[in-house]
Amino acid sequence: MMQFVADGIVSAALIALGAIGISMTYNILRFANFAQGEILTIGAYFTLLLVSLIGAGIGTLGPVAFGWPLLVSIVFAMAATSVVVLVVDWLLFRPLRNRKAARITLIMAAFGLSLMGRNLVTLIAGGEPQYYAFFIPKAIEILPGVRLVPDDFAIIGIAIIAFAALFLFMNRTSMGRQMRAVSENPTLARINGIDVRAVIRWTWIIGASLATVAGALLAHNTQLRPEMGFDMLLPMFAALILGGASNLYGTILGALVIGLTEAIAVSLGLAGYRAAITFMVMLIVLLFRPQGLLGEKE
Amino acid sequence: MVEPMLAVRDVEAGYNPSLPILHGISLDVFEGEIVTVLGPNGAGKSTLIKAIAGLLSISRGSVTIGGRDITGVETHQLIRERVAYVPQTENVFAKLSVEENLALGALHNPDQFAEQRRRVLDLFPDLERLGHLAAGKLSGGQRQMVAVGRALMADPTLLMLDEPSAGLSPKLAQVVFSQLIRVKQVGVTILMVEQNARAALKISDRGYVLAEGQEKVQGDARSLLDNPEVGELYLGANSRLARS
């Protein structure tokens, strides 16, 4: 009974880390970024590159099967992924924005990028599954019948730290305030002297950085595959919509619901239908609460 | 001759390049003045302010501030020219607290934040106790104070207001106008658009009447107030001046 709660929270943490970026592009750039999954993937593969460059394995931290080498790699991968995302924005999305292209055009461009990104990863890194390191996870019993791998604790801990940092950033820094201002009213923001272009850059950087963390931890927990991020896209979108798209904290709550739903589906032997069940839950919530769990009515 | 602080010369602008709304408007605002722009609905008053603020592209003419050409300035640079603008609607960040709204106002002069905040709270003492509330939760009059207060946080020399009394009760509108007099007294020049012609002209030094994208009548506030032609010809049936 408790076991799936524990599993659900771990996958919720990963979904939420990835979905923050979707939520931010949705509210600030105002389109559903279908390429977010590939940002996770690219982040995970950059981490792999750095792990092999550092050449010290992924280390350990007490009972946790990863340590400083992996964490340092993730930090550098965050920067590399951000650069890639900024270049893509500059080449593709910025000209479309300047032309005042319809939101649908942006979604379409993202959809195309998603496929391209996935296939570029296949071309460059190969299509076969890869791993950061081989290790044997040792589960420990935290409650009678509930076994958790120490790495799962570490993942949940990292996610909580990331959310806390995000919360402080959004509420305590000038850039965070500017981002909230742009997400609410871009015109008034400009009148106020906010440089929307700078805000957009930070939107991509934060979204890409958290996605890199999500991608790397997911890859550590499972494996690296070119489709790994794409497979996360529907749960991430579902988290966004469930939480009420205009609300960052709603997205985290939405991710929790999705993570637990997935875990329940798995425990009922419906693992193959996991994404479809997620989707059904999303549709049902939309039917009765179109504004999502924490969203305001329009 | 005194240089105008804001000089709008023969400006043509609109929402669509092929369909200008303003057909060659000229207007001056001198330091220390309150200037009111009047005109019927759809005359292009808001359009004029948006064009000055760089929200619309200007296809002809020029805008200068203190002698510097700011035609087609990027809107977010306006505040560096020390021009602040309070739009007609949606002029506060509703989800942000009053304090956060004020802090955003001082984005480019954060070192003056405390000083400007003091100045704004002296003008609008009510804001002090509302500080932590979301601006969207405030009443119309309070919201207008937040909007003007936020604009003043940037320490502007010119403040542009689009219908500051819109949607307020006559009594509250009066409060807003008397606050504007105090804003003028602390050394801020004001350009405002108003429907509430009589009350606005009472606190103004000069005024312009706009119709069909051009300035039709101009003069000092007194003469406009006494000019019967202004009411009949240009303010439209639903203006207060026409009715009174």
Place this chain on the structure above:
Amino acid sequence: MEAYLSTIIFFLIFASFYSLTTLGLNLQWGFTGLFNVGIVGFYAIGAYTSAILTGPPYPDTLIGGLGLWFPIGFIGAMVTSGIAALIVGFITLRLREDFLAISTFGIGLSIQLVALNFESLTRGPNGMYSLPRPLSGISESNLVDNILYLILCLAIIGAVYWAFERMVRSPWGRVLRAIREDETASAALGKNVFAIRLQSFVVGSAVMGLAGAMQGNFIGFISPQDFLPIFTFQVFVMLIVGGSGNNMGALLGGLVVWGLWSFSEQVIGAVLPATFNTEAGAVRIVLIGLILALALLYRPEGILREKRIVSREARLS
């Protein structure tokens, strides 16, 4: 000679599946502005429906093996994809346009999962085989069979094209474009925007389902591998390249892009050794992605621009 002819016929038959799907998408996106990211889902629903209705009995499935006449399979395909569109559309068409995109994307993935996992209906990864091909066996020659099938495809496309042209020129079509341009204005005109959008979405999806059935019954075999997200992407590129909002452009886009796609397969296949199969596929997808990006950036109106359609009523007055 006959080998060439046979290749061309085969190519055209496949192009017609794509062109028909693109036509369906044009109604949704080109004329109504509805972004359907689950095209492959509706296509797959059609293919599976027709397979269940017309296919032979399998030892391991619950229903199916009905062996019905193919038009029943095709109509059934349109009905089931239409119903799926009705459900998704009913829930999401009132919401922001992104929600429709996300939900249709979800439909596409979910259908694939059902196809893969619901083995007692779809035979899962093993696929459904020996589906009857309409009009086959009339002659001895495979080539003649294929020509007959191509004629059937062209007849269906012609009928759908004719119907769509009439629809978009009718008052209904005028409202459709009014909605795309300005939803609030048409709502103010008292039009039931929601109902009209839903109609367009359902009809477009039904046509996609029909195209899926046509493919399934032609090949005689379907499996989840035939319905991957790349399909959705290809159809969008076809519409954008052809010119969205133009039915002829949609058909043309299907033909041109499918041509490029098949041609690039030949070229890359000739250049790269067979061991680089995965890479070759990836290169092609990256290339088609570039085409889309360039089209969006430099020629958003496509090969054929949208025609300024005057509806008959307006012309009369």
